Amino acid sequence: MTPLPPAARSLARLAVGWTALSELVPLYPLYALLFLDTGVSAAELSLLFAAWSVTGLVTEVPAGALADRWSRRGALVLGGVLEAIAFVVWTLAPGFWGFAAGFAVWGVASALVSGTVEALVYDGLAEVGAEAWFARVNGWMTSAELLVQVPTAAAASLLYALGGYPLVGWASAAICLVWAALALRFPEPPREPDGESLLGTLRSGVAEVARVPALRLAVLAAALVGGLDAVEEYFPVLAGDRGVPTAVVPAAVLGITLAGALGAALGGRADRLPDRALPVLLLLAGVLLGAAAVVPGPGALAVVAVAYALYLAVLVVAEARLQERIDSGRRATVTSVAGLGIELAGLLVFAAWALGGVVAVAVLVVAVVPVVAAGLRRTVVS
Numbered sequence: 001m002t003p004l005p006p007a008a009r010s011l012a013r014l015a016v017g018w019t020a021l022s023e024l025v026p027l028y029p030l031y032a033l034l035f036l037d038t039g040v041s042a043a044e045l046s047l048l049f050a051a052w053s054v055t056g057l058v059t060e061v062p063a064g065a066l067a068d069r070w071s072r073r074g075a076l077v078l079g080g081v082l083e084a085i086a087f088v089v090w091t092l093a094p095g096f097w098g099f100a101a102g103f104a105v106w107g108v109a110s111a112l113v114s115g116t117v118e119a120l121v122y123d124g125l126a127e128v129g130a131e132a133w134f135a136r137v138n139g140w141m142t143s144a145e146l147l148v149q150v151p152t153a154a155a156a157s158l159l160y161a162l163g164g165y166p167l168v169g170w171a172s173a174a175i176c177l178v179w180a181a182l183a184l185r186f187p188e189p190p191r192e193p194d195g196e197s198l199l200g201t202l203r204s205g206v207a208e209v210a211r212v213p214a215l216r217l218a219v220l221a222a223a224l225v226g227g228l229d230a231v232e233e234y235f236p237v238l239a240g241d242r243g244v245p246t247a248v249v250p251a252a253v254l255g256i257t258l259a260g261a262l263g264a265a266l267g268g269r270a271d272r273l274p275d276r277a278l279p280v281l282l283l284l285a286g287v288l289l290g291a292a293a294v295v296p297g298p299g300a301l302a303v304v305a306v307a308y309a310l311y312l313a314v315l316v317v318a319e320a321r322l323q324e325r326i327d328s329g330r331r332a333t334v335t336s337v338a339g340l341g342i343e344l345a346g347l348l349v350f351a352a353w354a355l356g357g358v359v360a361v362a363v364l365v366v367a368v369v370p371v372v373a374a375g376l377r378r379t380v381v382s
Contacts, residue, residue, distance in 0.1 A: 004137075008130035012137045014185055015121045020144040021179040022080070022113070026156035027087055027172040029149075034165050038094045048099050055107025056114075057343055063111035064119075064336025065202035072120045072332055073188045079112035080180025084173040091169030115335030120186050122323040123331065127189040135320035136268025142316055143265040146257050153250075191329055205333030215325045215334070221375025222322040222338045224368045225282070225315050227345020231289075231361050232256075234353055235304070238292065242300045252298065256305045263309030267316025278314055279373040283366060285310040290362030311365070314372065321376045 004012055027034070035045055067075035086106040089098055118138070125131045159168045196204060209219050239252045270281065288307035292300040326334045352360040 004133050005128065005130045007128035008125050008133060008137075011121065011124045011128075011187065012133075012140065014182075015117070015137055016140045016144045018117075018179060018182050018186075019141040020148045021175065021182060023145050023148045024152050024155070025083075025087075025172045025175050026152060026159050026168045027090075029153050029156050030160065030165070030168055031090075034090070034094070034168075035099055037165070038099075040096055040099065044096050048096070048103055051100055052103040052107050053343070055104050056110050057340060059108050059111040060114060060340045060343070061206065061333065061336045062198075062202055063108070064115045064332040064334075064339070065198055065205060065330075067112065067116040067119065067332035068191075068205070068330050069196070069198045069201045071188065072116050072123075073183060073186050075112045075116045075332070076120065076183035076186065077180045079109040079116075080176045080183060082106070082109035082112070084176035084180070087169050087173040087176065091166055091173070094165070111336070114339045116332045118319065118323060118335050119326075119331035120188065123189050123328055124187045126328070127187065131324075133268070134323055135271035135316055138319055139264045139267030139313075139316040142267070142312065143261040146261040146264065149257060150254065194329060201330060201333060205330040206337060208327065208330060209334055209337050212325075217371075217375035218318075218322045218325045219334065219338045219341065221371050222318045223341025224345050224371055225311075225318045226338070226342035227347075228311065228349060228361075228365055228368065229315065229342075230346035230349035231353075232260075232308070234358070234361075235301075238304065238358060239298075239301055242296075242298055244298055244301070252301050256301060256308050259305035260308040260312045263312040264316055266309075267313050267320075270313040271317045271320055275377045276373075278317055278376050279369045281310050282314045282372050283369045285314070286362050286365030286369070289365060290359055293357070293359045293362075318372070318376055321378070324378075 032045070035048065040048070063075065082105050086102040086109065089102040089105065092098070093101075121137060121141075122131060122134050125134055125137065155171075156168060159171050209216055235253045235256050236249050239249045240246065244252050270278070273281075285307040288303050288310070292303045292307070295303050322335065322338055323331070348364060349361055352364045356363075
């Protein structure tokens with residue numbers, strides 16, 4: 001494999017380190033328990049998650065336009081500060097309305113980060129002539145995001161044992177401020193001013209997706225493939241259904257996560273495969289996922305692990321191909337359109353599981369294959 005150009009190595013290290021730090025938040029594995037232990041009912045918990053989702057959906061694309069219009073680096077910093085504020089609110093005002101307010105702020109923070117970091121890293125690589133290495137760097141970032149779940153869980157357990165939820169909350173806010181400060185180190189290449197307002201940038205970005213066939217296909221492919229990742233929410237359920245003892249379920253799911261991290265890390269290699277190989281990899285992932293329904297016992301989890309690794313390799317390529325087709329001036333806006341599509345496509349996974357479990361999700365994966373074949377080709381008619 002060709003090594004990363006020297007001029008791009010510092011940016012790659014920064015991007016991977018920032019990604020890992022942004023996920024090293026000890027409240028992540030504990031916040032649902034925080035809500036329940038504070039007295040939030042199951043119905044209220046669903047309302048909180050719904051409020052979080054709706055806030056993210058509503059602000060996703062406008063936040064991308066803000067990053068393009070104002071500053072992508074600034075948007076990342078603001079996202080970290082807002083997430084820290086959300087956790088401070090939870091810590092100081094634990095209760096339904098405090099949690100709701102925190103979720104609203106966190107939803108905006110997530111929207112500011114979603115799409116922005118990919119745009120910032122891609123343009124930073126392009127500035128030094130290394131945009132062809134984006135898939136590799138993006139794969140490392142995705143892998144780091146998965147691997148850091150292990151120390152995050154350990155830190156959450158230790159902090160909770162030492163100081164309960166308040167210590168976990170304050171530590172989480174501090175981590176968010178640290179990764180916000182680290183975001184200041186991202187280089188932001190200058191962009192030619194186009195005189196558009198924020199609303200104009202938003203409209204132009206959405207119109208570009210609708211107007212350019214190659215970009216529209218890439219956005220659709222990235223959205224559908226990205227939405228499939230919602231299946232990871234059901235890995236613990238699948239482990240329990242296959243007879244894995246409850247105490248061992250976290251370790252079993254960790255094995256699937258580690259396999260996914262390996263697949264993501266190899267996304268750069270997958271990006272160099274022939275176009276026809278990508279839909280084959282996704283098809284194989286779907287077939288293996290479906291096979292997990294008939295493989296007895298814990299062996300099914302090994303099959304799922306391989307499927308997840310193949311899937312994440314394709315996802316990394318899908319995200320890279322999308323960046324290749326975007327005009328730099330509205331990169332965060334267009335990526336946020338794909339992010340909105342990912343959120344909506346994730347609902348299809350939830351519906352599929354409700355209707356037919358892992359087999360129905362596998363059918364959904366296979367159904368996405370033709371879109372991947374059309375949307376991720378490097379040579380397309382535009």
